[in-house]
Amino acid sequence: MTAERAGKVVADVPKELLVGGAWRAPATGRRFAVEDPATGETLCEVADGGTDDARAALDAAVAAQPGWGRTPPRERGEILRRSFELIMSRQDDLALLMTLEMGKPLAESRAEIAYAAEFFRWFAEEAVRVDGGYAVAPDGASRLLVMRQPVGPSVLVTPWNFPMAMGTRKIGPAVAAGCTMVLKPAHQTPLCSLALAAILAEAGLPDGVLNVVTTTSPGEVIEPLLRDGRVRKLSFTGSTGVGRTLLEQSAGQVVRTSMELGGNAPFLVFDDADLDAAVDGAMLAKMRNIGEACTAANRFYVQSGVAAEFGERLAARMAALRSGHGADDGVQVGPLIDAKARQKVQSLVDDALGRGAKALVGGEAPEGPGYFYPPTVLVDVPREAELAETEIFGPVAPITPFDTEEEALAAANDTEFGLVGYVFTQDVTRALRVAESLETGMVGLNRGVVSTPAAPFGGIKQSGLGREGGRLGIEEFLEVKYVAIGGL
Structure with a gap:
């Protein structure tokens, strides 16, 4: 430019x-x-x-x-x-x-x-x-x-x-x-x-x-x-x-x-999921628009058997992203919209870390001009953390492990919001069962983006x-x- x-x-x-x-x-x-x-x-x-x-x-x-x-x-x-x-x-x-x-x-x-x-x-x-x-x-x-x-x-x-x-x-x-x-x-x-x-x-x-x-x-x-x-x-x-x-x-x-x-999108990864596809989908669902989207994955629930590997893979992908002015060649992550937005993201991350979560990458806003926040992956995020209830609107992926399908659905639906949810599994019957059970207006099934002019976009609940x-x-x-x- x-x-x-x-x-x-x-x-x-x-x-x-x-x-x-x-x-x-x-x-x-x-x-x-x-x-x-x-x-x-x-x-x-x-x-x-x-x-x-x-x-x-x-x-x-x-x-x-x-x-x-x-x-x-x-x-x-x-x-x-x-x-x-x-x-x-x-x-x-x-x-x-x-x-x-x-x-x-x-x-x-x-x-x-x-x-x-x-x-x-x-x-x-x-x-x-x-x-x-x-x-x-x-x-x-x-x-x-x-x-x-x-x-x-x-x-x-x-x-x-x-x-x-x-x-x-x-x-x-x-x-x-x-x-x-x-x-x-x-x-x-x-x-x-x-x-x-x-x-x-x-x-x-x-x-x-x-x-x-x-x-x-x-x-x-x-x-x-x-x-x-x-x-x-x-x-x-x-x-x-x-x-x-x-x-x-x-x-x-x-x-x-x-x-x-608003949204508070759950992103569910079951232990039979194609992890390559799940990580690719997570990058789209989380990092599209710098995470500043109502459809952005806000809560990552990953079955215990694959939670550690999923977190490591996602952190590696996030760490490799290049931040900078969006008009410069090769930049993949731009700034948040303003200082207030960045402060909100930092406050949510600080709260999660204070409750026992760990940052695999990111977690602290850089010095310098502009409203940049680094791509961040948090693991072992407790369900009482503020970002479990609040739309993050930033490049932060909080991961919480689960054991059973019932547990995952209960956590996913435990919100006043119901815009979109994401599900990754290779079990067809589970896919349909979970998609029907999610309290959302839209579902991304083995897919990290749902928006298209040809489909009805919207949510339920609040x-x-x-x-x-x-x-x-x-x-x-x-x-x-x-x-x-x-x-x-």
Whole structure:
């Protein structure tokens, strides 16, 4: 990476709010800095919107909804298809932008850009497949017509850890269904969302369909929208705590919600597992996105007969990873998002070590600029350690041995969360039995990654409501209307 190229990539991104098709300065007059987490240096400043800006964005979305809802499905799909092609044609620049503001290595950023674009391609195809139904009533006296229509103006709130993919995963189905939007990206990583909005406009998305409000005061922006009465849908990805607050705020106007919340993923390795495959899967499930993912393996339960060997193999793989600025060649582990995130990880590790766990590798944050934390493997982690109950969101793999399948399942399900679980075994009947018994919305069976635009992503318990992606993803943005037809 050259400083000149990095500067150009950042400079090319709009820095203002997008309201009604126009890039405009915030009514607050405020701006905030976007930081490179690898250096702590400021990349640029962007608009810091407030309540008046949010209302203006909603006004634009409401005004655009009638016309957009009547737009032919094929036309909506073609906008998404063109956006997909534009994203892929700019994959390298968008990947560098993501690495600069979020920290992940370039290889992972390129992979996320491709993954993000796929949501637009998938929902471009789903736009023309929204259907309904027609039936004769059981008594023969009437006909039953069922139609699906856009739910209406939607508020989309996205996190910082997958700054492009979380945007396309929400915008794609909303566009396909015919809904207008107000998007509030995370303040740590607003540049990818702003770049994405510019691409959609270039692809022909009409003014006012997508509005973007960047802010450091999410409560000042989101709560008034949810209480406004014109918002009909909230799609949120973030922590369970914030999700609960937004559900309370949505209740007054009975806003339809979908929530992709926190995780505490168990990773189960049985003694008959292919250990090579299990270690490979662990590296993906733990180290993808520097461990800053709701799907990251958070608790490793390994059967006693293979626990020591698994831990040694995983530690060797983790120790071999190269840390550094994500834009540099050969770097495999970038920084965490900010100082608060790094302090949380260190606190969880310290607690586990204080309770008797041992670090096979890592365990202590390095000195120097940036928010780096070393890949860490802890063994003999007691189940009362804080990280057994807390989403780590960092490159730490805590390993706890177990003896029986029943013991493993009890430990895996002993959490309020239920997003994803991972199972490694070569016994087919055990695989199906454990997959059915895990209290999660998704299961990776002999596989360390579950995410794909073609599958329904989401959790149970306090990991969320609804599903994103797959054939169910567009349903979150559609209402069902039943028409009873008489006089026949």
